[in-house]
Amino acid sequence: MTTPTETTRYERGLAKLAEVDGNAGQRVVDNLGDLGRYIVEFAFGDIYSRPGLSLREREIATVAILTALGGREPQLRVHMEAALNVGISLQELEEIILQTVPYAGFPTAINATNVLTRLKSEMPSQV
Amino acid sequence: MTTPTETTRYERGLAKLAEVDGNAGQRVVDNLGDLGRYIVEFAFGDIYSRPGLSLREREIATVAILTALGGREPQLRVHMEAALNVGISLQELEEIILQTVPYAGFPTAINATNVLTRLKSEMPSQV
Amino acid sequence: MTTPTETTRYERGLAKLAEVDGNAGQRVVDNLGDLGRYIVEFAFGDIYSRPGLSLREREIATVAILTALGGREPQLRVHMEAALNVGISLQELEEIILQTVPYAGFPTAINATNVLTRLKSEMPSQV
Amino acid sequence: MTTPTETTRYERGLAKLAEVDGNAGQRVVDNLGDLGRYIVEFAFGDIYSRPGLSLREREIATVAILTALGGREPQLRVHMEAALNVGISLQELEEIILQTVPYAGFPTAINATNVLTRLKSEMPSQV
């Protein structure tokens, strides 16, 4: 097992965060103090940086989880933007939301659809 | 919009269930009465039968959701077998579980890992 | 088992939705695309259309579930209106909320009470 | 507001518990110490003793909540027995479980159905 320094983990996490979320990611961890640092180091420097699943597949899992758990709409918005950023289409986001219905029911899927609708309405030119 | 009869939905669902779960699927809905019928018709005949995401991607979402929600271990077991059936490897199942940690914490990931470990131990020859 | 066409399920669902929710129901599924269609077909065309429980009893269950799960306030609002529509009184809605407390605690009951209070304040003449 | 003594609340709760659960109820609170006392006093002496909903309606709400939340199978078993005790039929219990599906998905409904199936198999003569 390699033993990168903490700085390496943080830097690797920041780079992965930028790759996944674009500009939105940095905004998410700003002003969160040590919580933001752990998101960079652990969520992005450790987990998202692992091989074994593509970023596209990781975001499919993440959007599905955040939709199904409910009450995590701000994070769902961030990860929908991340999903678009790693090559998931708006239509595929709709499919991921539909895939949650048999496992978590309609209400959280409706809330996620409303997040997606708002996101679409704020995008420059997309239909 | 095409308007298949209910029988078509049920048959399409059964075929999709067999494609996704192999033999395990049929066992899951046996003895569940109308609940089992709706699983076949709605979960498999409607949702899983949609284009737009591959079966592999749908199972990534499903395993992630069932892990993160917790308390759904019997269904997680079924969908881990389904995941293997549609081309997800044991190592990729581990990755999906790890991907849930930043969003749902360690306890549900530990429970899912224990389900996976038991599944592995019951498989004929796999490592 | 009868085998109505999909169109029949959708139409049956729309009629049931109108019976349960009045005008509010149609608003809920508008703009939801295929998700809205499945709500009409499966939630209302299949489940709500079953005999075996009265609409009043189905709404008691639904309001209780949505209260207890938390984070589903928009759907709770819709189903409180539906509950009133199928003969549940404002006072009975309060009772349903109180019934959730031993099973899900006070916070979700407080949130549901706030939804109910807002609903009351927006009703034409009721106290 | 009347001001019964604590003893009154406890006694009222015990009587209501016996009315709702039969013998099973007493078993549930035995060995739970002060937690059991609060269940008697608050859940049964306060909430279940309120007018405004019938016991049948309260149990519909409770079985629906316990099914939808998941991970509360022992309590679900107790309240299914309570439901039978206050006049809800086995078939109506199936309906309540089905009513949770649009709001909480299939996995918790499957788990509840398995609890119900076990309960049926342990009943003296019922189908």
Add this chain to the structure above:
Amino acid sequence: MTTPTETTRYERGLAKLAEVDGNAGQRVVDNLGDLGRYIVEFAFGDIYSRPGLSLREREIATVAILTALGGREPQLRVHMEAALNVGISLQELEEIILQTVPYAGFPTAINATNVLTRLKSEMPSQV
């Protein structure tokens, strides 16, 4: 076991609520009807009035629970104020939020941090 009258429980609860929450507490139960009465009697008159844990320790547990469950932000705000009131510092509130991360993930911790940030910004003279 002593048997105080209901009035005693209510009064004991009100006194404890004032001790825990200061003025905020009264605001929380106002306008909640019988639900507010049970919060005073049961949550504060029974549970918070027990010896065995300090108020500081009870609020650590409460803030941790409300953060981890998610979707209970209004109650989290009230209990963060209560926590400050019983001697927990702003920095300790941050630590409690961080302690939830391994057990419930980052999203609910981010939401709690945002509640805390808003609370800080509304305080008169901040540390």
Add this chain to the structure above:
Amino acid sequence: MTTPTETTRYERGLAKLAEVDGNAGQRVVDNLGDLGRYIVEFAFGDIYSRPGLSLREREIATVAILTALGGREPQLRVHMEAALNVGISLQELEEIILQTVPYAGFPTAINATNVLTRLKSEMPSQV
């Protein structure tokens, strides 16, 4: 910010895990692969190693969270043992469980009490 190497985090985490859980902790992460490594590094090397709350206070938060979330009984068992190990008494564990009731209801508190009862029955000499 200091920048310890990964090895340092892992070693610090192992030492903290031993301090918190005694022998039970090592058993928990054994056989969990990379998931176990992250539990050591992040949960114990990062979070539990922070100053700002005592280990006693961190375990109060953890036992409260695991009780309230439900469906995490194996982890609850481990953390009840950890709690005893850092100076929380059996009676205080009962108080923590009672403190969850107003926020998460009785069913998860009953399940936690059953975990505690089993733990007591397996202890060498304690009542």
